[in-house]
Each structure stands twice: as structure tokens, then as C-alpha cells.
Amino acid sequence: MFAKIVSALLAKIVLVVLILLLIGALPVWRYSARWGFLPAAVIAIMALVVYVFARLGRI
Known part of the structure; x- marks a missing residue:
């Protein structure tokens, strides 16, 4: 559960940076x-x- 939350947060951060x-x-x-x-x-x-x-849940 924690890994999925961290993964979603990192995906959002990467998207904002891009x-x-x-x-x-x-x-x-x-x-x-x-x-x-x-x-x-x-x-x-x-x-x-x-x-x-990120939408597919791969990141």
C-alpha cells in the first residue's frame, strides 16, 4: 500500500517537472x-x- 502511494506521488512529481x-x-x-x-x-x-x-498504474 505504501509503495503504491509513493509511486503515485513520484509519478505526479515527474509529470510536474516535465x-x-x-x-x-x-x-x-x-x-x-x-x-x-x-x-x-x-x-x-x-x-x-x-x-x-501513471493512469495505467505502471508507475
Whole structure:
């Protein structure tokens, strides 16, 4: 029971961190305009995978 609670908490923490990274990776600053949307897309896919695994109970 305790392991499942800790696992759910860690999944939420990882999801929040990935969302914050996604916001930080958006190309809105001058130095990151050359990057395009690739970093944001990669982080968004990672956040989606973590979310799906958390909903399925795998994490």
C-alpha cells in the first residue's frame, strides 16, 4: 500500500517537472528561437508517456 502511494506521488512529481521543462523549452526567447519546437515536442512526448503510465498504474 505504501509503495503504491509513493509511486503515485513520484509519478505526479515527474509529470510536474516535465511540464515545467516543456514550458522552459518553448522557443520564445531570442537564444532559443533557432531551436524550433523540437525540444518542446520531445518533452511533451515524455510527459504524455509518464501520464499514460501513471493512469495505467505502471508507475
